[in-house]
Amino acid sequence: IFYSYPSMKTPVAPPARFSLLPDSVRSKSVEVGRPIVLQCELSDPTAQVFWYKDGTKLQQQSGLSTQSDGIKRTLIVQSAEFCHSGMYSCKTKGDAVQFNVDVKGDSKLYVGPQN
Numbered sequence: 009i010f011y012s013y014p015s016m017k018t019p020v021a022p023p024a025r026f027s028l029l030p031d032s033v034r035s036k037s038v039e040v041g042r043p044i045v046l047q048c049e050l051s052d053p054t055a056q057v058f059w060y061k062d063g064t065k066l067q068q069q070s071g072l073s074t075q076s077d078g079i080k081r082t083l084i085v086q087s088a089e090f091c092h093s094g095m096y097s098c099k100t101k102g103d104a105v106q107f108n109v110d111v112k113g114d115s116k117l118y119v120g121p122q123n
Contacts, residue, residue, distance in 0.1 A: 023102035024055035027079075034106060038092075040113030044085035048098045048105045053079045060097040 027049040038044050059066045075082040085092050088111045096107040
């Protein structure tokens with residue numbers, strides 16, 4: 009005699025979701041030389057996120073840092089330059105939040121990297 013038992017499935021946690029942010033938080037205007045701080049919140053404090061700029065995954069580099077504190081995820085650009093303007097995304101499996109960053113300032117005062 010064989011007995012059939014319903015398969016025991018491990019409960020799966022729901023996918024992490026970002027908290028809704030008002031447009032005023034997702035659209036930033038920053039002066040050249042000032043820090044850019046983008047912050048979002050997730051439903052799952054253990055969820056892994058990746059940051060993107062204009063669709064390209066951001067890598068750790070000088071002047072750029074990411075922080076994870078509980079449900080908060082933060083991207084910090086230490087000193088804004090015109091090249092930092094664009095669309096930023098914080099993505100986790102199954103969800104994303106976008107930020108529009110516009111760097112403003114007097115281009116005559118800004119001296120970019122020399123080649």
